[in-house]
Amino acid sequence: MLYIKCPHCGLRSQNEFSYGGDATVKRPELNKEVSDQNWDNFVYLRKSPRGKHLELWQHISGCRQWIKVERDTLTHEIFKTLKANEEL
Amino acid sequence: MSENYRLEKGGLINRNKKIKFKFNGKKYFGYEGDTLASALLANGVHLVGRSFKYHRPRGFFGAGVDEPYAIVQMNRNNEVDPNVRATEQELFEGLEAKSVNCWPNVNFDIGAINNFLNKFFPAGFYYKTFMWPKSFWYKIYEPIIRKAAGFGAASIKHDKERYEHKYEYCDLLIAGTGPSGLASAYAAAQNGARVILAEDKSRIGGSLLVNEVTIGNQSGQEWAEKIISELKSMPNVIIKNRSQVFGYYDHNMLVMSERVSDHLPKTDKYTPKQRLWYIRAKEVIISSGSIERPLVFGNNDTPGVMLSSAAKEYLKVYGVLVGKKPIIFTNNDSGYETAIEFKKNGIDPLILDSRKNPDSEIIKEAKDLEISIKFSYVVVAANGYKKVNSANIAKISDDKKIISNIESIKCDCICVSGFWTPTIHLASQSGNKTKFNEEIDAFVPSKSKQKETTLGSANGVFTLEETLKTSFEKGSELSKQITNKENKVSIPTVVEKKSSKHDKFWCVPLPEGKNYKRFLDFQNDVSVSDIQLALREGYRSIEHVKRYTTLGMATDQGKTSNLNGLQLVSEVENKVVPQVGHTTFRPPYTPVAIGAIVGREVGKHSKPTRKSPMHYWHEKNNAVFVDAGVWLRPRYYKQGNENLFEASKREAKNVRQNVGVCDVTTLGKIDIKGPDAAEFLNRVYTNAWLKLPVGKARYGVMLREDGIVMDDGTTTRISENHYHMTTTTAQAANVLSHLEYYLQLVWPELNVNVVSSTEQWAGAAIAGPKSRDVLQRLFPDLDVSKEGLPFMGYMEGNLFGVNAKIFRISFSGELAYEVNVESDNGNFMWEKIMEIGKEFNIQPYGTEALSTLRIEMGHVAGSELDGRTIPYDNSLEGLVSKKKDFIGKRSLSKKAFIEPDRQKVVGVVPLDKKTSIPEGSYIVKDAKAKLPNPKLGHVSASCWSVEYDNPFSLAIIKDGKNMIGQKLFAMSPLKNKTIPVEIVSSHYVDPKGERVRS
Ligand SMILES: [Zn+2]
Numbered sequence A: 001m002l003y004i005k006c007p008h009c010g011l012r013s014q015n016e017f018s019y020g021g022d023a024t025v026k027r028p029e030l031n032k033e034v035s036d037q038n039w040d041n042f043v044y045l046r047k048s049p050r051g052k053h054l055e056l057w058q059h060i061s062g063c064r065q066w067i068k069v070e071r072d073t074l075t076h077e078i079f080k081t082l083k084a085n086e087e088l
Numbered sequence B: 001m002s003e004n005y006r007l008e009k010g011g012l013i014n015r016n017k018k019i020k021f022k023f024n025g026k027k028y029f030g031y032e033g034d035t036l037a038s039a040l041l042a043n044g045v046h047l048v049g050r051s052f053k054y055h056r057p058r059g060f061f062g063a064g065v066d067e068p069y070a071i072v073q074m075n076r077n078n079e080v081d082p083n084v085r086a087t088e089q090e091l092f093e094g095l096e097a098k099s100v101n102c103w104p105n106v107n108f109d110i111g112a113i114n115n116f117l118n119k120f121f122p123a124g125f126y127y128k129t130f131m132w133p134k135s136f137w138y139k140i141y142e143p144i145i146r147k148a149a150g151f152g153a154a155s156i157k158h159d160k161e162r163y164e165h166k167y168e169y170c171d172l173l174i175a176g177t178g179p180s181g182l183a184s185a186y187a188a189a190q191n192g193a194r195v196i197l198a199e200d201k202s203r204i205g206g207s208l209l210v211n212e213v214t215i216g217n218q219s220g221q222e223w224a225e226k227i228i229s230e231l232k233s234m235p236n237v238i239i240k241n242r243s244q245v246f247g248y249y250d251h252n253m254l255v256m257s258e259r260v261s262d263h264l265p266k267t268d269k270y271t272p273k274q275r276l277w278y279i280r281a282k283e284v285i286i287s288s289g290s291i292e293r294p295l296v297f298g299n300n301d302t303p304g305v306m307l308s309s310a311a312k313e314y315l316k317v318y319g320v321l322v323g324k325k326p327i328i329f330t331n332n333d334s335g336y337e338t339a340i341e342f343k344k345n346g347i348d349p350l351i352l353d354s355r356k357n358p359d360s361e362i363i364k365e366a367k368d369l370e371i372s373i374k375f376s377y378v379v380v381a382a383n384g385y386k387k388v389n390s391a392n393i394a395k396i397s398d399d400k401k402i403i404s405n406i407e408s409i410k411c412d413c414i415c416v417s418g419f420w421t422p423t424i425h426l427a428s429q430s431g432n433k434t435k436f437n438e439e440i441d442a443f444v445p446s447k448s449k450q451k452e453t454t455l456g457s458a459n460g461v462f463t464l465e466e467t468l469k470t471s472f473e474k475g476s477e478l479s480k481q482i483t484n485k486e487n488k489v490s491i492p493t494v495v496e497k498k499s500s501k502h503d504k505f506w507c508v509p510l511p512e513g514k515n516y517k518r519f520l521d522f523q524n525d526v527s528v529s530d531i532q533l534a535l536r537e538g539y540r541s542i543e544h545v546k547r548y549t550t551l552g553m554a555t556d557q558g559k560t561s562n563l564n565g566l567q568l569v570s571e572v573e574n575k576v577v578p579q580v581g582h583t584t585f586r587p588p589y590t591p592v593a594i595g596a597i598v599g600r601e602v603g604k605h606s607k608p609t610r611k612s613p614m615h616y617w618h619e620k621n622n623a624v625f626v627d628a629g630v631w632l633r634p635r636y637y638k639q640g641n642e643n644l645f646e647a648s649k650r651e652a653k654n655v656r657q658n659v660g661v662c663d664v665t666t667l668g669k670i671d672i673k674g675p676d677a678a679e680f681l682n683r684v685y686t687n688a689w690l691k692l693p694v695g696k697a698r699y700g701v702m703l704r705e706d707g708i709v710m711d712d713g714t715t716t717r718i719s720e721n722h723y724h725m726t727t728t729t730a731q732a733a734n735v736l737s738h739l740e741y742y743l744q745l746v747w748p749e750l751n752v753n754v755v756s757s758t759e760q761w762a763g764a765a766i767a768g769p770k771s772r773d774v775l776q777r778l779f780p781d782l783d784v785s786k787e788g789l790p791f792m793g794y795m796e797g798n799l800f801g802v803n804a805k806i807f808r809i810s811f812s813g814e815l816a817y818e819v820n821v822e823s824d825n826g827n828f829m830w831e832k833i834m835e836i837g838k839e840f841n842i843q844p845y846g847t848e849a850l851s852t853l854r855i856e857m858g859h860v861a862g863s864e865l866d867g868r869t870i871p872y873d874n875s876l877e878g879l880v881s882k883k884k885d886f887i888g889k890r891s892l893s894k895k896a897f898i899e900p901d902r903q904k905v906v907g908v909v910p911l912d913k914k915t916s917i918p919e920g921s922y923i924v925k926d927a928k929a930k931l932p933n934p935k936l937g938h939v940s941a942s943c944w945s946v947e948y949d950n951p952f953s954l955a956i957i958k959d960g961k962n963m964i965g966q967k968l969f970a971m972s973p974l975k976n977k978t979i980p981v982e983i984v985s986s987h988y989v990d991p992k993g994e995r996v997r998s
Helices: A036-043 B036-042 B110-116 B134-148 B179-190 B220-232 B308-318 B334-344 B361-368 B425-430 B464-483 B528-536 B542-549 B562-573 B594-598 B615-620 B644-657 B677-684 B732-746 B771-778 B823-840 B847-857 B889-893
Strands: A003-006 A010-013 A018-022 A052-058 A066-072 A078-083 B014-023 B026-032 B071-076 B079-085 B095-099 B163-175 B195-198 B237-240 B243-249 B253-258 B274-286 B290-292 B305-307 B326-330 B350-353 B372-375 B377-383 B390-396 B403-410 B413-417 B420-422 B435-437 B442-444 B452-454 B519-521 B623-628 B631-637 B660-663 B668-673 B697-703 B709-719 B722-727 B753-756 B761-767 B794-799 B802-807 B816-822 B904-910 B922-924 B937-945 B950-957 B967-972 B977-984
Touching: A003 A078, A036 B889, A052 B732, A066 B732, B014 B036, B026 B036, B036 B308, B163 B179, B163 B464, B163 B594, B179 B195, B179 B220, B179 B274, B179 B464, B195 B243, B220 B237, B243 B274, B243 B425, B274 B425, B274 B464, B274 B594, B290 B308, B305 B308, B308 B326, B308 B334, B308 B413, B326 B334, B326 B377, B334 B350, B334 B361, B334 B413, B350 B377, B361 B372, B377 B403, B377 B413, B420 B442, B425 B452, B519 B528, B519 B562, B528 B542, B528 B562, B542 B562, B615 B623, B615 B631, B615 B823, B631 B644, B631 B847, B644 B660, B644 B847, B660 B823, B660 B847, B668 B677, B668 B732, B677 B697, B677 B722, B677 B732, B697 B889, B709 B732, B709 B794, B709 B802, B722 B732, B732 B753, B761 B771, B761 B823, B771 B816, B771 B823, B794 B823, B802 B823, B816 B823, B847 B937, B847 B950
Parallel strands: B014 B095, B163 B195, B163 B274, B195 B237, B274 B452, B305 B413, B326 B350, B326 B413, B350 B372
Antiparallel strands: A003 A010, A018 A052, A052 A066, A066 A078, B014 B026, B071 B079, B071 B095, B243 B253, B253 B274, B290 B420, B377 B390, B390 B403, B435 B442, B623 B631, B660 B761, B668 B722, B668 B753, B697 B709, B709 B722, B761 B816, B794 B802, B802 B816, B904 B950, B904 B977, B922 B937, B922 B967, B937 B950, B967 B977
């Protein structure tokens, strides 16, 4: 079980969090033309890297904040955790 | 029956307390402090089971976790427990156990015929044999193999025992209480660190209980006792015996299984049988010791052949002789310690040492005691079937290739010592890339991966002096980093006998013309020839060899077999062992009961049962409840002998004719506040929200980004910047996370706050043509007329002194209102509604009637919004704005979603107006078409229409819009039904929606 440092609450066990996928995906802006290809990329296509991955988690049983976690998908090492509005 | 193999004195057992037990139906006795294994050995019982593949007789091989043979089925307090190692099971009064893996019994085992047919059971026999004729596999081969295989039979009864989980945090977790564990724990505790010290056996002390050493001026055992009693008095130390740290997981979390009650006749009240500890440690010390390696020779699996260290443990801890005419076969000095122990107790052992001319203190001591020793000698084969009765021994050449002078010697046990294998499982699980240590012919941990430090013989250090020194130092150093305190402890002087170097020899060659089976893996019956065959057949990777031959795959996970297997592969392949590498050490280190893993996740899985404030009223009024997510909701209120069908029909009918009341507390509620709340809702829902006036509610549909409907519900504008959103019961939590996602990550510029208020409000839906009359009586001061409170209107009122929110919304399709009051007042509200509604013939209705009402009205719900449908499919396209953008809108223009024959919800009526259509049925054009019959769609929900008194269903079918009026078939292969049906509008009752607006 991972040990994730919530930037708001501190170190907590994984079972307090829920996973939210790739944190680098940007939703296309509202009311702007989006090509089929770009929309499909946003909705469906995700990279599945072996190694460092910046991903979203929500501290669902804690402060309910969505946070960013930089994690190695192979070793589970967590390098850094960030608030939703912070960039690496 | 008397104990013929118990010494008159000695051992750590309590001789004042005799304990009666039964094995395979026969009565025996032992003493308090015995294991089942030691008690059986004291009674001279060596035959305890049959091997996995050949069903050869099996005795005891070890004295602890490494035991590959003595697996028994326990019967304790009327519960059965399979796969229990007799070497770990402590004796208790009335214990009953029996052998496994033998049928019909251990003395006459029909499976043993496999032994004589062993040509049919080579490596990979599962893959090779029984392949032809194919039909024989299911009918003949498999059932027989199944009957003959496996360790014990699991109970099919519900396990009444209680298992617990516990989460714990500490500075240092120390696994193992031998010298390294005790020393490091002591040093760390002195520095104020929070320490958990775990021992898998019942006795703490590890090798100190069996080795003849002196620490300071005390024996090893006395020293251990002193340290333990000091540690026990310290508040920062937790000592757990009968506790196996079996897995090292990510981020320094380890899991330990504590056998809390297995040593007792039955589990005490308020105590679990077993407890699983999830321990997050800042530092971990692995002091798990080492396990003796077997030597490999002919028929080395015969009962009576066992590890020399086990024989010593039975002597020193239990006062039990494993034999009275022992042969000690060794390649190192450890065997001498066992021999000396025998000699001291009046037994004359014979030592066979594969080494030519070893010399050390301990060998000298053995010589001084006049123990017979033969150097350059080996055991070629054990003789005897159910018990060893003699050994063929021989001289071995210096290069270990040629044996000569074979002679047979009588004996009743053969104690083997092939040197020691460090227990590196935890280190390896942590991610430590282990390295091969040529000095000791075994793998040891190398650079730490997580926060783990391996000490003592687990680290390949076999002298007590060095072990104690490094352990005191490490315990002090690691704890100091955490506590910033240092209380120096002095390291005691040690007296131990120096050993000479072990012999790399481990496998006795076959004599000419002999074809003895020489076993590597004792539990899975993997022999030297099996590995050789696998290699001849081209298996190279050690992982493949393992799976093909099942080497190291049994419940003992190869604790005694892995290294010898690697030695063999490296010899045949002409590689060095580190090139071959070892297989992955996967948790658990020892088998863990499924019950312990499950813990309290039984029944409702520890989830709280949520009950509405009106729950007890429902209970008192004969409600039959149904699980709705974590909630309990009344399904129907039983009157007299009514069944579900009759009651729900009555309740639904009463709503259509008079008035009914339904507990809707479980609906998800989200409070939304902020100046940008309207804009936010406008982005979340598919319809327009910017112009909703204060005091009005609106029905809304929200999508996922892929265009699929996520949830629906009504949201009410309470005041300028304050909205009250409702969600379905099931989706409440997901919708909240969804809203938080967009507010925190996608549109952080929006000034909006959301919070769940589900539990703050109790809700009652009052529905039916007479609902306005009831409402007016509840709120005499309010104008609740058609004009005063129109459809989708909202007002606040005072319900006999209680603040209430009144929404004119309807799920039943009738004139209806939902009244919300603060949860604490829920029951008050409910009773008032019932009291006042009496003269209008009000009746409570449950979820079943609620379903009926919504289905015949064609209101979609969870069974249509099933995560696969878009608004169009649910006839909700009118709620999809063409002007504004919203979550998921772009997806709705995808090709598949705008096909002209896109699926759509329709109504389905059986032609005979009698036969109910099972939910999940397929809708097909031709009931007799060839299979697979192309399906048009499926029936999503079914009810008995109270309006028309016939069955009615909703279905989502291809080109639904053009199917109205068609005669089709509903087919349910599960219920074996084919029902001719007509497709009608999904709005079966009141298609124009006049009632809700009345
Ligand atoms: Zn948090």
